[in-house]
Amino acid sequence: MTRALIDPPSLHPAPGFSHIAIASGTKLVMFAGQTALDPNFDLIGEDDLHAQTVAAMRNLETAMQAAGVSWDHIIKRTIFTRFPGEFQLITSAIDEVTGGAAHPPQTLVGVSGLALPGLLIEIEAIALLP
Template sequence: MTMTDKRVAIIPPATQAMYDTYHFAPATRVGNLIWVSGQVGLDADMRPADGIEAQARIAFSAVQGLLAAAGATLADVVELTTFHTALQQDIQTFSKVKDEFFPDRYPSWTAVGLSELALPGLCVEIRAVAVRGSGAL
């Protein structure tokens, strides 16, 4: 195993409190592989944003920021898993927002419907797997 194969927790300053409180890395990198923990749509006051569109934008922006902290971009995402509390109702709006962040070279995607997320009022959680440098043209 080389130094580049060592597991590195990606913990930007804005996520340190979450790491300390709940004991999970917002993202983890091993070599060029990056796993981004589920991101949700909390506003600046740490409350769920209003509706699926706002929550999806915030969550995708959080994924984008974590990837940047790990040296990657959204173009490097190879897999998305999304969790929805109202999957059939929200999928079209969610897909529209997803396509703004992934306008081409779409990653693999699994969408899962479930009854609840970590906080009341959350509609969606987004996790991603990326391979750093794979999105370069």
């Protein structure tokens, strides 16, 4: 599996994501949106976007480990949040979990609400395995 991340100089800077991922491999892995819920379905982080982002990323990481996927296999990430203007805080929390791994192409979507009251963010991803 190969993944090349590209940021053309003629596009705006990509803070916390890449504009393009060119990937080759044999298996796509789709990860459902992960939120800040613990195994007992309790909310982690209350009204703290940073804490909820870290928790959602840790849940995504757990799902990735179950599928045999690392951060270098992620070719697309989509983030749904009630606070899209807080992209720097979200990126910082993502870096905290990924150890600063290269950011894949990403879409950040502002929403008025998520599946359960109190959720501030949901993160889904697509990975490519050889």
